[in-house]
Amino acid sequence: MAYWYNIQTKQVETDENRSRNDDVMGPYETEAEASNAIASAQQNTEKWDAEDRAWEGEDDLED
Incomplete structure (x- = not known):
């Protein structure tokens, strides 16, 4: 059975x-994962944003 989170x-x-x-x-896969959907999405977004900045070289501009 699959679980879904309704926003x-x-x-x-x-x-x-x-x-x-x-x-x-x-x-x-689990009810617990679905319950944590918003937090997981936020963590993924922050991670991907950091990866994008690193890819684009923006982290080098902080100095």
């Missing part, structure tokens, strides 16, 4: 009761 209701949903719109994030 409007802030509830975890399953395949059986999942909203069929753009308000869900997932799928996730």
